């Protein structure tokens with residue numbers, strides 16, 4: 510048996526050590542999931558829904574301790590941990606409300622004794638290799654609809670959110686999901702690699718582009734359904750007619766919420782030259798109001814950096830930008846430990862020769878670039894290999910719609926940012942991934958449409 514040590518990123522202290530999986534235990538769990546899936550699929554949808562309803566009630570009842578666990582192992586500020594758990598309730602409500610109609614058999618043709626129907630059958634055994642930054646959101650986006658649709662789920666939480674992943678398993682089992690229908694796997698990259706090698710019917714991955722690419726290469730020849738929800742370099746353009754104060758307050762939050770460790774964090778800001786200076790002044794005032802500190806404290810806004818290696822990435826991006834002529838207004842450096850800390854950082858005078866405007870930062874770091882026209886802004890917004898979200902601030906809806914229609918992004922925002930809705934599909938262009946979660950499409954994606962041609966004898 511392997512072991513996994515779990516540390517608090519805010520203090521560096523060991524929280525606990527848990528038993529971890531190895532190749533043999535992963536294979537055993539995959540076999541158990543396979544054996545259990547058929548009976549789960551045959552369980553009436555109403556009974557599967559009842560399990561998820563009880564699960565949601567249990568999460569609600571344990572919200573405080575669950576938030577505290579997530580905060581301890583990820584460094585997420587406690588208020589944001591509560592927000593995530595409360596947000597999960599809305600997502601579960603959506604899935605419960607939409608699943609009957611989405612999975613219902615459709616009769617698409619009936620004439621002269623010939624009937625054509627579409628059935629939505631479960632994929633079978635699906636693997637979910639997940640990320641740590643919003644473990645309940647990105648995990649729940651997969652396991653809630655996957656279980657409702659009749660799949661067995663092999664869930665590997667990130668090694669940085671293991672205790673949260675084990676809590677999900679405990680609560681699902683207590684809610685009536687059979688032990689072998691939802692199985693957690695504990696460990697890091699090796700356990701993820703062992704999981705992807707199993708005879709699975711779908712792999713749903715949330716994480717970095719580098720890991721996603723590796724998984725896609727390994728899985729490609731096996732023709733297993735693969736979804737990849739990867740990173741972003743999400744831009745927002747503030748037009749000349751926008752209110753600089755309102756836009757700055759919203760975008761500072763969008764850039765720094767969850768310590769900038771959101772897949773849809775605002776990662777690049779373009780501001781029209783005519784309001785650039787007013788915007789930067791308001792942006793800096795907002796960032797300076799963010800309290801950095803103990804993630805367990807109620808008034809903390811900026812918590813710890815979850816993964817220590819990310820500190821070097823942030824330092825390198827700042828150094829590259831400053832070396833190429835950017836102006837550093839605040840931060841730009843680590844904060845004293847113990848634990849992993851980086852000061853909120855704002856740079857102006859940036860351009861696309863700098864990694865900070867090209868590669869995901871995933872930290873409390875933002876570059877603001879001055880632009881002269883809408884056309885220049887659209888060109889820059891599209892000048893990236895990613896395409897998760899993009900936004901425009903302007904009071905003029907027609908202008909926003911015209912601009913956002915030209916931007917390659919799965920999600921676009923008018924006068925808002927860093928927002929996810931369970932009613933809308935979540936997907937990306939380019940290196941932000943393939944496939945989607947959420948919305949009714951995010952239920953169907955865990956099923957295979959089966960075509961029935963039925964002729965009366």
Ligand code: NAD
Pocket residue numbers: 638639640641642643647665666667668696697698699700701702705715716717718719720721723724738739740741771772773816869871897935937941942
């Ligand atoms: P990561 O790629 O380091 O790890 C993700 C998961 O993959 C973990 O469970 C890890 O153990 C596993 N893994 C690592 N190497 C593996 C391998 N070789 N084979 C199989 N599994 C392996 O990413 P992370 O640091 O956990 O997450 C941060 C990234 O996730 C960011 O890029 C962020 O933008 C992205 N993200 C995207 C979305 C989205 O919806 N698009 C949501 C959240 C996070």
